[in-house]
Amino acid sequence: MNIFEEANDLLDNFIFNHLHSYHQLRNYDYGIENRTNVSQISKYTSHRILYEYDIIEKLKKYDKKQKYTDEILWRIYWKGYLENYKSIWFEYINFKENSNNSNSISSAINGKTGIDCFDTWIEELRENNYLHNHSRMWFASIWIFTLGHPWQLGARLFMKHLLDGDASSNTLSWRWVAGMHTNKKPYLASKENIDKYTNNRFRDTPISMSNEINIIKNSQHQSNKLPVQRSFPNSNILLMFDNDMNIKNRSKLFNSYSKVYILHNVVINNEFELSEKVSQFKRGLIDKINKLIPNSEVLKSTDLGINLSGHSFIDVIYPGVGHNLDLINKFANQNQIIFNYIYREEDLKYWNYANSGFYKFKTSFYRINMI
Numbered sequence: 001m002n003i004f005e006e007a008n009d010l011l012d013n014f015i016f017n018h019l020h021s022y023h024q025l026r027n028y029d030y031g032i033e034n035r036t037n038v039s040q041i042s043k044y045t046s047h048r049i050l051y052e053y054d055i056i057e058k059l060k061k062y063d064k065k066q067k068y069t070d071e072i073l074w075r076i077y078w079k080g081y082l083e084n085y086k087s088i089w090f091e092y093i094n095f096k097e098n099s100n101n102s103n104s105i106s107s108a109i110n111g112k113t114g115i116d117c118f119d120t121w122i123e124e125l126r127e128n129n130y131l132h133n134h135s136r137m138w139f140a141s142i143w144i145f146t147l148g149h150p151w152q153l154g155a156r157l158f159m160k161h162l163l164d165g166d167a168s169s170n171t172l173s174w175r176w177v178a179g180m181h182t183n184k185k186p187y188l189a190s191k192e193n194i195d196k197y198t199n200n201r202f203r204d205t206p207i208s209m210s211n212e213i214n215i216i217k218n219s220q221h222q223s224n225k226l227p228v229q230r231s232f233p234n235s236n237i238l239l240m241f242d243n244d245m246n247i248k249n250r251s252k253l254f255n256s257y258s259k260v261y262i263l264h265n266v267v268i269n270n271e272f273e274l275s276e277k278v279s280q281f282k283r284g285l286i287d288k289i290n291k292l293i294p295n296s297e298v299l300k301s302t303d304l305g306i307n308l309s310g311h312s313f314i315d316v317i318y319p320g321v322g323h324n325l326d327l328i329n330k331f332a333n334q335n336q337i338i339f340n341y342i343y344r345e346e347d348l349k350y351w352n353y354a355n356s357g358f359y360k361f362k363t364s365f366y367r368i369n370m371i
Contacts, residue, residue, distance in 0.1 A: 003288040007044040014039040023067040029132035042164035048246040053346045077361045080354025082168040082321045085221045089321050095152040116203040129163045140177040141189035151178045167322025182357040234340045241319040242282045245289045260296040315340045
């Protein structure tokens with residue numbers, strides 16, 4: 001069984017056995033021993049082992065699919081929104097930590113806050129590299145509004161430890177909790193809500209909210225022009241990344257090149273690195289994909305100069321705004337290489353609708369696809 005069959009088996013099992021109850025049970029976090037109320041496919045969708053548009057197409061024939069379809073749509077929406085507002089990413093990635101809070105931040109990162117639910121989630125994040133979506137929202141709210149830490153540091157913590165860490169979904173979800181997305185309304189965790197949706201698993205620890213919840217600075221971001229597809233191939237080398245490894249219907253594309261490099265981004269940026277377990281997971285996926293493409297080779301980000309510096313033009317499967325794009329753009333500027341980005345047609349189509357709120361995006365997507 002290859003990685004695509006394995007991922008689809010996980011998805012099919014969820015659809016056949018649990019989709020019918022997803023709309024009722026999706027918000028409950030029963031703990032790591034019981035995750036049947038959610039699909040747990042995010043580690044595959046974030047790397048596009050499972051392709052979002054294929055999942056939505058598969059769901060069309062089922063009843064009670066809307067809530068789960070919406071969850072998949074959020075991933076498409078977040079990607080498109082960040083493509084429309086790239087300055088959000090640059091502002092986030094250039095954030096510098098205030099060393100005055102280092103002791104408090106260290107206590108939070110090491111699960112020593114005294115808030116039982118939060119400290120448990122820290123352990124789960126570090127040990128299991130996964131958190132239920134509702135717990136991510138509670139975690140982010142407590143991090144920002146109870147502990148008073150910058151949302152950017154929380155977002156980096158998630159990216160370091162989550163197997164499904166995705167630049168757009170992670171960054172924009174943290175901004176959403178902070179009240180910096182389109183509705184400008186912060187998400188505030190409450191003891192009552194946590195107790196209800198965790199079946200009272202945690203000690204009776206009060207969660208106080210900072211009085212400064214309304215003064216998080218939010219820069220005004222102007223939308224940028226979306227990219228357009230150019231002709232390809234323009235070189236004999238193709239470069240692809242770990243966050244878009246869906247090779248379905250792409251054998252003709254790969255055969256157009258003498259070499260396909262699958263890049264493993266070892267060092268994300270100067271601020272932090274991926275945890276060892278996340279890096280190993282990504283490398284494992286890359287190795288499995290590498291075996292399925294006859295003319296491919298795994299390329300570490302630290303070896304870019306050795307393998308690519310002699311080329312003037314290189315075709316690249318577009319990785320989306322995020323760490324991978326930052327890496328390759330920096331390399332291009334330093335080595336005077338022109339990268340020709342290859343986009344997925346579905347992305348280019350639907351990113352046009354992802355320039356405001358999610359509801360507007362969803363309405364457009366449902367109308368176009370007759371869902």
